[in-house]
Amino acid sequence: xxxxxxxxxxxxxxxxxxHISARADGRATITVAGRDINTTYFVSASSxxxxxxxxxxxxxxxxxxxxxxxxxxxxxxxxxxGGPQVPGASAATTAHPGQHPSAxxxxxEPEKPETPQTPQHRETSPSPTPSASPTPGPPDPADVAxxxxxxxxxxxxxxxxxxxxxxxxxxxxxCGAGFAYSKVTMVTTYAAKCPTGxxxxxxxxxxxxxxxxxxxxxxxFAVGQCFPATLSRQADGTLRGDGQLFTVWGCDRTQVPHGRxxxxxxxxxxxSGGCPRRTDRQTLSWRVFxxxxxxxxxxxxx
Numbered sequence: 001x002x003x004x005x006x007x008x009x010x011x012x013x014x015x016x017x018x019h020i021s022a023r024a025d026g027r028a029t030i031t032v033a034g035r036d037i038n039t040t041y042f043v044s045a046s047s048x049x050x051x052x053x054x055x056x057x058x059x060x061x062x063x064x065x066x067x068x069x070x071x072x073x074x075x076x077x078x079x080x081x082g083g084p085q086v087p088g089a090s091a092a093t094t095a096h097p098g099q100h101p102s103a104x105x106x107x108x109e110p111e112k113p114e115t116p117q118t119p120q121h122r123e124t125s126p127s128p129t130p131s132a133s134p135t136p137g138p139p140d141p142a143d144v145a146x147x148x149x150x151x152x153x154x155x156x157x158x159x160x161x162x163x164x165x166x167x168x169x170x171x172x173x174x175c176g177a178g179f180a181y182s183k184v185t186m187v188t189t190y191a192a193k194c195p196t197g198x199x200x201x202x203x204x205x206x207x208x209x210x211x212x213x214x215x216x217x218x219x220x221f222a223v224g225q226c227f228p229a230t231l232s233r234q235a236d237g238t239l240r241g242d243g244q245l246f247t248v249w250g251c252d253r254t255q256v257p258h259g260r261x262x263x264x265x266x267x268x269x270x271x272s273g274g275c276p277r278r279t280d281r282q283t284l285s286w287r288v289f290x291x292x293x294x295x296x297x298x299x300x301x302x
Contacts (some may be wrong), residue, residue, distance in 0.1 A: 145169035146205045146213045151187060154180040159247040161228060161257040170215060181248055186216035199245045199288035219246050221269045221295055226251035228260040241284045251300055268296035
């Protein structure tokens with residue numbers, strides 16, 4: 001029996017495409033991808049069609065072209081999502097600039113590329129607003145008083161008996177008043193620059209601005225004023241006294257400052273000559289103002 005060969009639609013030329021060989025003995029040989037599949041057929045038109053369909057089913061089961069299409073689609077999707085691979089970089093760490101790689105995305109909308117940040121200008125501290133100069137307060141009254149006490153000013157200032165003046169700042173008074181106890185003879189910067197000696201005092205003051213002022217004072221003696229003194233009896237029976245001459249002391253007081261034992265009452269203030277003598281009490285005298293004047297005084301009775 002002669003054999004007949006039928007090439008179906010699946011044949012792809014003489015190469016490795018599928019083809020079917022039918023023989024008169026009812027057997028058929030199907031060649032798919034270089035493999036021969038023997039089958040029995042009935043020599044009829046319907047048998048031939050059935051054989052062709054069977055060959056196509058087998059061919060599709062072995063080839064599975066949709067897997068290749070899906071793989072190609074996956075590769076395309078991977079290249080689109082991950083971008084071109086950088087040599088030496090792992091695909092798991094490849095991401096868009098500014099985007100952290102993650103397994104899932106919160107949104108299907110593609111993330112917009114980040115705008116490169118421009119260098120921020122360094123914030124400079126604002127220049128301090130110059131504050132208005134504080135309004136000066138009222139001047140210290142002591143500063144004013146010392147500034148006003150010029151040479152020739154009479155004051156009611158004296159030593160209170162304990163080496164301390166009776167005033168915190170000078171108070172000008174009438175030089176003819178009975179309570180004008182001292183007089184400004186010089187104004188300087190420091191009390192140490194004032195003349196020293198019996199009946200004199202240097203009164204220094206520090207102003208609020210740090211400057212200093214000193215008033216050089218001379219005691220204004222008058223008959224009837226009293227001052228404390230220390231009296232000592234000499235070998236010939238006379239008295240010798242050490243007077244605290246810048247101090248004004250109450251003539252009727254019964255107490256005296258520490259270290260003193262007598263209260264002396266002024267009987268005369270002389271520029272020349274000698275003190276008047278008394279028969280009831282001994283008169284003592286003190287030279288003051290660099291011997292420019294003499295003070296005469298007797299001890300008060302207590």
